[in-house]
Amino acid sequence: MNAINNDKTPLWFWCIGAVALVWNLAGLAAFFMHLSMTPELLAQLPEAHQALYTEAPDWLNAAFGIAVIGGTLGSIMLLLKNIFAVILYSLSLLGVLAQNSYSFFMSDTFAVLGSEAMIMPIAVIIIALFLMWYSLQMKCLGLLR
Template sequence: MTPNKKTPGSFWVIGPIALLWNLMGAIAYLMQAFITDAQIATLPKDQQALYLIEHPAWYTALFVLAVFVGTLACIVLLLKKKFAYQLFLISGICAIVQQGYLLTNIALPSVIMPVMIIVISLFLIWYSKKCVQDGILN
C-alpha cells in the first residue's frame, strides 16, 4: 500500500458515475414505495402488474439497504475514505441477494437489469477494495 498516492483520473469518472447509479436506485425505491393506486392505474398494463407483486419484507429491506448504503458508499468513496469498501460490501451483498431472489421469479427477457445490478455491485466492491490497496483511500 502506498500512502497518499496520486488519485488517477479514472477515480473521478467512476466515483461520480457510481453515485449517479446509486441515486437512480434510491429514486427507483422511493418511486416504488410512494406510488399511489391512481398513478399505477395510468401505467401500461404490463407495468401495473409489477406493482401488484407482493415481495417479502426482507426483500424490501434489502432494496432499501442496497440503494441507500450504496449511495452513502459513493459519497464516502469520493471523500477518499477507506470505509467506502465496507459500505460497498454491505450494499453489494444486499443487492446480490435481492436481485438473486428476483432472478428466480422473473421471465427470461427481464433478467438484464438484475444481472446488470449484480455485475455493477461486484465491480464497486472490487474497485473500492483496489482503491484501498492502492492507497487512494485513507
C-alpha cells in the same frame, strides 16, 4: 496492485467515483419511486404486473433500500477517499444479491416481464460486484484511508 506513493489522486479515480455516484443516485430515485407507488398508479399496470408488486415480501423493499442507500453512501465515501466505502459497497452488494435472488428464484418476474427483463438485474449485480472489488483495490493502493 502497487501502492500509489504520490499525493495526487489520479483522474480516473474521480471519474469512476462520479459515475458510481450517479449510478447509485439513479438507483435511489428508482427506490423512492417504487416506495411511492400509489394505488391509482398500481391500478394502471396490467394485472400480472400488479401481482408482482403486491405479492412481493416486505424484506424485498429492505434489500432494495440496503442496496441503493449502501451504494450511494459507498460512492460518497469513495469520493471522500474514506475506507468505509469498502463496507458500504459490501452491504450494497448483499442487498443487490438478496433483492435479485427474489426476482430470479422466488417469483414469476421473468415469466411476467419476459427474459429481456433479466438484463438490468444482471447489470446491477455486475456493477455492484465491480464497485466492491474497486473499493478494495483502492484500499490496497492506499487511496482510501
